[in-house]
Every structure is written in structure tokens, then in C-alpha cells.
Amino acid sequence: MDARDRLRRYLEQRREMGESEFALDSMSVEEALRVIGQGPGAGGRGSATVTPTQGPREKPRAVEEAPASADWREALRAAGSAPEPPRRAEAPTPAEPVVAAQPTPVEDPRAATPSAGAPSELPPGIVVPKPAALGLSEIESLPSLDAIAEMVKKCTRCPLHQTAIQGVPGEGNPNARFVCVGEAPGATEDETGRPFVGAAGQLLTKILAAINLRREDVFICNVIKHRPPGNRNPLPNEIAACSPYLVRQLELIRPSVILALGTFAAQTLLETKESIGKLRGRVHRYHGIPLVVTYHPAALLRNPSWKRPTWDDVQLARRILDSSPAAGA
Ligand code: URA
Ligand code: URA
Numbered sequence: 001m002d003a004r005d006r007l008r009r010y011l012e013q014r015r016e017m018g019e020s021e022f023a024l025d026s027m028s029v030e031e032a033l034r035v036i037g038q039g040p041g042a043g044g045r046g047s048a049t050v051t052p053t054q055g056p057r058e059k060p061r062a063v064e065e066a067p068a069s070a071d072w073r074e075a076l077r078a079a080g081s082a083p084e085p086p087r088r089a090e091a092p093t094p095a096e097p098v099v100a101a102q103p104t105p106v107e108d109p110r111a112a113t114p115s116a117g118a119p120s121e122l123p124p125g126i127v128v129p130k131p132a133a134l135g136l137s138e139i140e141s142l143p144s145l146d147a148i149a150e151m152v153k154k155c156t157r158c159p160l161h162q163t164a165i166q167g168v169p170g171e172g173n174p175n176a177r178f179v180c181v182g183e184a185p186g187a188t189e190d191e192t193g194r195p196f197v198g199a200a201g202q203l204l205t206k207i208l209a210a211i212n213l214r215r216e217d218v219f220i221c222n223v224i225k226h227r228p229p230g231n232r233n234p235l236p237n238e239i240a241a242c243s244p245y246l247v248r249q250l251e252l253i254r255p256s257v258i259l260a261l262g263t264f265a266a267q268t269l270l271e272t273k274e275s276i277g278k279l280r281g282r283v284h285r286y287h288g289i290p291l292v293v294t295y296h297p298a299a300l301l302r303n304p305s306w307k308r309p310t311w312d313d314v315q316l317a318r319r320i321l322d323s324s325p326a327a328g329a
Contacts, residue, residue, distance in 0.1 A: 122316075125284030125291070126270045139244040145174050145219075145252055148245055152225045158241035160226035165190045170221025170249060177256040178213055178321055180204065181246065182296065183264040184224035186231055195220045200298035204261070207297065207310065211318040219253055221246065223268050239268060250287065256324035258289055259317050262296025280313050283320065290324075292317040 133140055142148050149169035155161055168185040171194055180196070188198035196204045205215050224234045224242050234242075246269075250258065260266040263276045269286050270279065270293075279293040294313035295306045 123282050125282040126272060126274075126279075127285045128269065128271055128287065130287035137244050139248050142248055142252075145170075145249060148249055148252075152245055155225065155242075155245075158226075158238045160224070160228060160238055160242075163229045164226040166193045167225045168193055168195050168222065168227070169225055169245070170195050170219060172215065172219035172221075173217050174219070174253065176217065176219035176253055177324070177326070178218040178259065178317070179250065179253055179255040179257075180208075180218060180220045180259045180261055181265045181269065182220070182222045182261045184222050184231075184234055185227040186298075187227070190227035195222055196297075199301060200296065203297040203300060207314055210311070211314050213318075219249075219255070221249060223265055233264070243268065247287075250289065255289060256326075257317050257320045258286055258291040259314065260291055260293045262294075262299060265296075266293040280309065281316075283316070290320045292320065 135141075139148070139151065142151060149167075152167040152169040155167055161167070164185070168189045172179075182196060182200075182204075185195065186198050186200070188201070189195055195201070204220070208215060208218060223246055224238060225245055226242075228234055228238070258269070260269050260279075266276055266279050267273060269291060270284055272279070276293060276295065280295075282293075284291040284293070292313055294310050294317075295303075300306050300310060
């Protein structure tokens with residue numbers, strides 16, 4: 001696959017994820033021009049066919065002399081294949097109101113009405129109602145976060161305890177109004193027994209600081225409490241065995257907002273297969289609690305262009321926090 005095919009595939013994937021504004025910011029102008037056949041290393045082709053956003057019935061358009069531009073988007077636009085010019089300034093501005101990138105129409109019968117603090121222009125979110133307590137597991141009646149942590153440390157409900165060093169129940173303020181939920185402990189978390197303390201965790205701490213939250217003020221945990229070997233994706237039986245702990249943690253804390261970090265946490269909590277690109281930019285309701293979805297910090301480390309949408313997401317979460325009555329305060 002040549003570079004143009006890779007670029008086309010990349011743009012198509014991003015579009016499938018519901019993005020309309022492509023931020024290829026890690027690509028230099030020269031590189032982008034080369035990729036579309038305009039740059040010095042493009043093999044002497046004065047024109048190239050690039051059809052990233054065209055439907056199957058549209059004819060490929062030939063690129064005529066893309067102007068040399070300081071902005072790779074201009075070059076792509078000139079090639080007839082570019083995203084529309086962004087409607088907003090590129091640089092995140094803290095005071096800027098959050099607007100969903102491109103509202104995706106959602107025909108979900110459980111669609112939420114906009115929550116307090118949620119701009120009304122956001123598309124509706126998913127509502128996951130609180131199920132009736134079935135009394136099937138003793139986890140449902142654990143009296144405190146400490147009691148949950150104690151049980152997690154001894155847990156043998158799924159085979160993950162056999163390969164992990166220890167359980168990682170989560171940590172933070174038991175009265176937190178802001179809860180972050182990740183996927184599962186990684187190697188550093190397994191070694192320390194603490195959530196989000198490796199590279200992704202350090203980035204999470206910075207993201208929280210950017211919205212004026214200290215780690216110790218919030219509560220941080222994962223859907224899965226023992227590390228899956230080699231960080232593989234959790235299996236359905238592991239999710240089923242472990243999720244009652246998270247359900248109980250959220251029930252005891254009852255925060256003002258939940259921030260779901262990454263596809264796995266978002267899809268598990270919202271009981272959906274919708275992509276993260278479609279789930280972010282909306283305010284969902286989990287057992288009555290507003291829930292915002294964003295990219296996992298580990299994904300941000302691999303893909304810095306997701307920092308911008310993540311910034312929008314965490315500001316949305318911050319606004320919900322600010323607009324909700326301070327519980328117990
Ligand atoms: N302030 C707190 O004390 N806790 C939170 O979770 C958020 C704001
Ligand atoms: N990734 C997660 O999802 N959770 C952690 O605790 C660490 C990394």
C-alpha cells in the first residue's frame with residue numbers, strides 16, 4: 001500500500017469514527033504534499049488521484065497543480081479531497097464554548113434529554129437506567145469503597161487473579177463528584193496496586209489538572225480490576241464477573257459526572273457497540289449520572305491529534321461538574 005492509499009484509509013477511518021474535522025497535525029506540509037503527489041519526493045507526478053471522501057459512484061478527480069501552501073489542508077482542499085475548512089480556530093481556547101464536532105443524528109429510543117450543563121446543541125446521549133437490585137451478588141450490598149477494595153484484593157470471580165500480581169480497585173476521594181473510569185490495570189498498575197500510574201496515568205493526571213482537578217479530589221478506577229495478561233482485551237466472562245464492583249463503586253460515590261476513558265469503558269458502561277467517535281460530544285446518563293466519553297490517554301500518547309477533541313470532552317465534563325449542585329457541600 002503506498003502512502004496515498006494509507007492517507008485515504010486513514011481519512012476514511014476517521015470519517016467512520018464520526019469525525020468531520022481532520023487534524024493531521026503531526027504530518028508536515030511537505031509530507032502531506034508528497035503523499036498527494038505534489039511534493040518533491042512524489043515521483044515527478046504533477047497530478048495525482050486522491051479520492052478519500054468520494055462515494056463509490058463519484059468519479060476520481062485529478063489533482064491539478066495544488067498551490068504551494070503553508071497549510072496542508074489547503075493542499076488537500078485543492079486536490080478536491082480535503083475536509084471542509086474548520087469552522088473554529090485550531091488552537092484550543094479554554095473559554096470557548098463546547099460545540100460537538102458534527103452532531104450525529106441518533107435514533108436511540110433511550111436517547112437522553114440534555115442534562116444540566118450540557119449545551120442544547122449537543123446530540124442526545126444514551127440512557128442506561130439503573131436496574132432493580134436483584135440481590136444476586138454480595139457485591140451489591142458492600143457498604144463502602146474500602147469494603148469493595150478489600151473484596152477486590154481477594155477476588156477469584158474470574159481467572160485474571162491467577163496471572164495478575166494484585167487487584168487494582170481504584171483510588172481517590174470517596175465523596176468525589178468527578179469519577180474517571182478506564183479499562184483495566186496495565187503493568188505498572190499491577191505492580192503498584194494503583195490505577196492510572198503508568199505513562200497513560202501521568203497523562204490523565206495532566207488532563208485533570210488542565211480542568212483544575214487534582215487526582216486526590218476525584219476517584220479513578222477501571223472496569224476490570226485485575227490486569228489481563230499482556231494487556232489483552234478483557235473477555236466477556238471477565239467483564240461480567242468484575243463489573244458489579246464498578247456498579248457498586250459508582251452507586252456509593254454517586255458523582256456529578258463520570259468520564260469514561262476510551263472505547264472499552266464507554267461501550268461497557270453504555271451497553272453499546274457505537275464507536276467512540278459517535279459516543280463523544282454527547283452527554284449520556286448512566287444510572288441517572290451524566291456520563292461523558294473521551295479518548296483513552298494511552299490512545300492520545302499514540303495519536304496526538306486526538307488531544308484537541310479530548311480537550312473539548314473534558315471541558316464538557318468540567319462544565320457539567322460546575323453546573324451541578326455540589327453534593328454534600
Ligand atoms: N471537587 C472535588 O472535591 N471532587 C471532585 O470530584 C470534583 C471537584
Ligand atoms: N489503562 C487503563 O485503562 N487503566 C489503568 O489503570 C492504566 C492504564
